[in-house]
Amino acid sequence: MTAPVPAPRQATAGADRYPDDVKNMLTVGLARACRYAGTRPDCQVLAVVRYGQLALCAHCDRRRSTLGKGTQPVALPDPSALLQIAAARHACQQAETGLRNAVAAARQAGHPWSAVAAILGATRQAAQQRFARTAGHR
Numbered sequence: 001m002t003a004p005v006p007a008p009r010q011a012t013a014g015a016d017r018y019p020d021d022v023k024n025m026l027t028v029g030l031a032r033a034c035r036y037a038g039t040r041p042d043c044q045v046l047a048v049v050r051y052g053q054l055a056l057c058a059h060c061d062r063r064r065s066t067l068g069k070g071t072q073p074v075a076l077p078d079p080s081a082l083l084q085i086a087a088a089r090h091a092c093q094q095a096e097t098g099l100r101n102a103v104a105a106a107r108q109a110g111h112p113w114s115a116v117a118a119i120l121g122a123t124r125q126a127a128q129q130r131f132a133r134t135a136g137h138r
């Protein structure tokens with residue numbers, strides 16, 4: 001496995017317009033920016049193939065005419081796989097917040113820790129240790 005090559009400076013100019021996860025991937029070098037990122041409105045920003053030093057997103061690769069002709073394409077790891085991890089992590093964080101709020105609401109409604117634990121499939125002690133700080137310890 002080769003280390004990702006940092007995106008050329010000009011390709012990430014204006015990167016602050018991109019979603020945070022895309023911005024982060026470009027900033028830390030987990031993905032390369034398409035040569036046309038920021039210049040073509042329909043560019044997908046994250047490169048999936050390169051021809052020598054020329055990196056292109058899937059859309060710009062389909063539009064490619066003579067650019068990089070004669071140079072063998074090298075497929076880059078699919079950046080959407082990392083975006084899916086970021087999306088799943090975000091969903092987990094939202095679910096955790098929802099769970100904490102639900103436990104707090106149940107406690108405020110008067111349900112004992114034993115009921116909260118039963119619905120969580122956990123022991124009373126485990127439920128209390130995990131949620132007591134946000135749900136009120138009583």
Ligand SMILES: [Zn+2]
Nearest residue numbers: 034043057060
């Ligand atoms: Zn592109």
